[in-house]
Amino acid sequence: MKILLMSMPDCAPHFNAKRWKAPNLAISSIAGNIDGHDVYIADLILRRERIADTVRELIAKYCPDVVGLTAMSFQFSTARRIASLIKTINNNIKTVLGGYHVTLMYREISESEEAAPFDFFIRGEGDLSFNELLEAISGKRIMESVPGLSFRKGDGFIHNSPRSLEDLAKIKIPDRSKRIWKGYQYYGFKLDIVESSRGCVMPCNFCSMDKMYGKTFRRYSVDRILSDISNAKQAGANFIIFSDDNFTLDIKGFESLCDAIADAGHNDIRYIIQASSTGIASSDTLAEKMARAGFRIVFLGIENVSEENLRRMKKGNIIEKTKLAVKRLHEHNIMIVGGMIIGNPNDKEEDIARNYEFFVDLQIDFFADQILTPYPKTGMRDELLNDGLITNTSDYSRYNCFWANIKTNYLGPEELQFLRWKYNKKYASYICTTPAFIKNYPLAYYYRQYFRRPFLRLKNRLFNNNFSEMELYKRDMAGAEAMNTFF
Incomplete structure (x- = not known):
């Protein structure tokens, strides 16, 4: 099968995405522990400006059978929208959600309409369980045999027993060669x-x-x-x-x-x-x-x-x-x-x-x-x-x-x-x-002290002196609000 693994583009506003673009370790580790399938990694932090178009291009280029998405709590809404978009493109693609938020909130999510675009949840460590899920999808084992897996059945979800913590000696190193972008x-x-x-x-x-x-x-x-x-x-x-x-x-x-x-x-x-x-x-x-x-x-x-x-x-x-x-x-x-x-x-x-x-x-x-x-x-x-x-x-x-x-x-x-x-x-x-x-960083210090900061002070005098403190605050908050608007 063809497997596409995605991390979310959302970032906290105080960690500027222009200066901080980190790969997602979890999906790199999952990629390193998948056997016998074609795997591609898409860290969407590198494509924040055009998420919907990027997702469509990824689906068209790689034709995945399974898409895995990982999300923290503040990224869950974006993951759900991406999964919904994938289902509108091709409803036969299996969607899997993992990460902290679904590990903590799987029951609440599965019992609400938020679960609609997902076929599977992986709770806890996914390094090895994702590969076991692929074996189940391929018919090599039954779904109920994968600890830590929640899977759709009828109108609801079946929640398998929790997964024991992994023996770290069994986890292979991440496969960074599967990343499709640089940056x-x-x-x-x-x-x-x-x-x-x-x-x-x-x-x-x-x-x-x-x-x-x-x-x-x-x-x-x-x-x-x-x-x-x-x-x-x-x-x-x-x-x-x-x-x-x-x-x-x-x-x-x-x-x-x-x-x-x-x-x-x-x-x-x-x-x-x-x-x-x-x-x-x-x-x-x-x-x-x-x-x-x-x-x-x-x-x-x-x-x-x-x-x-x-x-x-x-x-x-x-x-x-x-x-x-x-x-x-x-x-x-x-x-x-x-x-x-x-x-x-x-x-x-x-x-x-x-x-x-x-x-x-x-x-x-x-x-x-x-x-x-x-x-x-x-x-x-x-x-x-x-x-x-x-x-x-x-x-x-x-x-x-x-x-x-x-x-x-x-x-x-x-x-x-x-x-x-x-x-x-x-x-x-x-x-x-x-x-x-x-x-x-002596050079960075002197650059900031004797060039950047004087430039910013001049800029503020020219453009910000007419704004009150509250107006400046509201402007900055509006920018922060817009930072994670993708759809």
Whole structure:
């Protein structure tokens, strides 16, 4: 059969798709674990401008028998529309939906009209189950024998038993050769995605990761990770993001991997990881090994400066650990993207402002300032529902940490949205001026400081002086609204 795998074009407005175009690791992994079929990968992040035409062209060119789509919660609406378009082109094409959203919400989706364009759901890890589904479609096994599969029968769906977590040793590396387009990039670097582990055992109640993997942690072998890095480099990557949920759950394993990357000569490219303050702070040798291995950016889960909010998020009082983690990373010129979550139940404007001030005091290099989002099936969602603080319970297209879907006890959703914009603008000139950024990118710093910023100030004086703050805010929000309008 001919198999077409698609990832969605939707991006969060604060991650500019012009500068950040990442391949989808899940469908690349599925492609690497399909046997005996022709497989094509279409990452629609590379074709955001003309989605409907692109889908028609893909169907006409590759004539797929099966189309697999993967979607997070905020991408589900787009996936459903693409599946509907595919069915209007050729109703005989089998459509399969996988990813986080359907894993969490398969019952609700299957019992609503939203399920109409889908023939199958894959719940949980799809690396191996997608190939088993193809065997069932080909008549080599029965549908009921595929764990984690939901399939259409009559007017409803049959939901097979959940799938056990995969033995990672059985998962082959992604097949990047099946990608039909090029252009993955991160600020001019050629970008790819690799993973070294799956799962997280931390108790954070705003995260839905445990609904995919449970409270577990599994690591690939070092040899497999090195092979994956080598394969990504052969595909052209000189910048790799590790997709691991928390890279610092196994510090000794992480340090050993750093040594192996350096010893294998894979420290000739740059890496980004996501880590916890507690993990980074727990070792006085880790940051040095990371720097030697080529790790240049860490997304650090700082979240908030308020002890009350950290307790509510079940992060614990990590403020001093955060300070130590930042110190250790910066000592080795590793830049930090600081994860910040605002919009907690008792937040007032001064509480939000204090988070930005805290980040500046720590010389955090980039802000990932997000509004608390009540993701489906999370403990935080239940708490916010009980407190009557969720203002948007069902339009998941806005669940991307940019839009305010909640209120606080003191701020409405529109006020919360405005305050994120206000303080993001206030500190825009601070970004890319930190010592770590200057040491990593001196030319970029001088370009921004002495050319781009003066140009933008002149542009603002010429074109924006006649606009009020609220008018500028509304203009920016209108642009953000239009960013993911594809149909």
